[in-house]
Amino acid sequence: MRLSRSKRALLHFVALVYVVLLTFPLVLMFLNSVRSEGEIMQAPVGVPGNVTGENFDEIFGASTFMVNLRNSFVVAGITVCLTLAVTAPAGYAMSRFRFRGKGLFSVWLLATQAFPGIIMVLGVFAVFRVYKLLNTHTGLIVMHTSFSMPFSIWLLKGYFDRIPVALEEAAMIDGCSHARALTRVILPLAVPGLLAVATFSFLLSWNEFFFALIITRDELLFTLPVFLSRFLGTGGLVRWGPLSAAALLATLPALLLFMLGQRYLVSGLTGGAVK
């Protein structure tokens, strides 16, 4: 059924309106990164008159930005590795074995995604104090990993379910253990699932704010979200030029990864919910 001319025009108009509304604010914000403070004050909406690098100079030279950028990469990178290392076997066990408490474990995994951070944070504080993980990247990494695990296990279980058991059985007749069958046979076939998990856990860690704010106290340990919120300050005059430059640099890696991993992430997210 083809639409009439006017309906097609309306369709494209609506799509355009959405695109403009959903991207325009970010475009404006990021343009500020190459505008001088004075220019931003005078004309909040505007194309850069004199493109300036002063905001970037300031961010790189006069702030802890570079350290915090590195922190974000380290924390998110290790979170991805740890998440993959822990959730691949767990997803495998969920997919291939029957064990008592499996139903309860599934419910727990799903329900934990709904736990309010504030309940967790007090207990986490107690645990971290005992193990000296407060104000450390290790603490933050373990925390982020625990956040990405439930969804990742669930997603990988779904991927493993779709790989025929016959493949491992053949490998195991040849003398492979379950663990070897997993690494040699199953994981290579589940690469899209692993990429979905990697994208998901990287973005989760890169973006996470609440626990980063609470666990890290030393500004040289901050990740970018905490750096940005600190740079904003509490009330008073906000220096939008440098802030926009930092915000742009904090967004680019996430945006790039999102564009690369989008396909896997989306099919992973919707895979369980749509048949």
Add this chain to the structure above:
Amino acid sequence: MPPASVNGFREERRALPFLVPTLLIMGAINLYPFLNGMVRSLHSFRILSQDFTFTGIRNFQLLLQDELFIRAFVNSLVWVATCVSAQFVLALILALVLNSKELIARRVFRSLVLIPWATPPVVVALTWRYMLAEQGPLNAMLSALGIAHPPSWLLDPGVALWACIMVTVWMNIPFMTVMLLAGLQSVERSLYEAAAIDGASFLQTLFRITLPVMKKIVLIVVTLMSIWTFNMFDIVFVLTRGGPGNATLTLPLFAYQNAFFYYQLGYAAAVGIVIMACLLVLIVLYVREVLE
């Protein structure tokens, strides 16, 4: 088939090594903190005085008498209900548009509208703090359109909560759209053709065929989104910190303030329990729907 009676714990013994790392991490910083929070909510617990005494449900009784809590509670309800319903309607429209085969450059449109999702929430909040500032771009544009006194979005207590809601809706539209789009694509074409032959209008088709067929994904995405929105902290924290005059104070911010400014940890934990209780129905719905 009961495996245990035949094999003893054979399957368990095989599964356990694969699960140990997960159980350790989740046990230490998920299950334990959760139970710990439950216990704490029944205690008066202040970090400074190291006072930790069992007070039963006293924290909850105090909450009910706390006007600020009531305020945060009401704000949270308004916040979740408005955010999720607005997101749903706006995302559904966008998903329907993107699902149309007649849209030129669908992929390009789809990638572009996902950008807010790929942006860190703190950057989203900063961007909108700039957009909504008193002398910011939005008000500059409104003035240019001849509106003499545009609102002070984040400073006017009557407007600030709605401004926060708008920003959250803006940020969450992409995720919801992707989920709904996947749902739309799972609807068989033959159903639409049958409806067209019967002369069903667009809205009739939508409400009688499309939405009922994708009921599962709609339920999952709405429950999940409500849970996330209820627990959301960063947007409001960066935009307004709960102000002006507590106009945008939601329960997570209220709990945060009690825990980290007033060091009333037991009280804050009690707020967490209240949040859990509010979410319980949604959690049950969500888990049931996914496990089915």
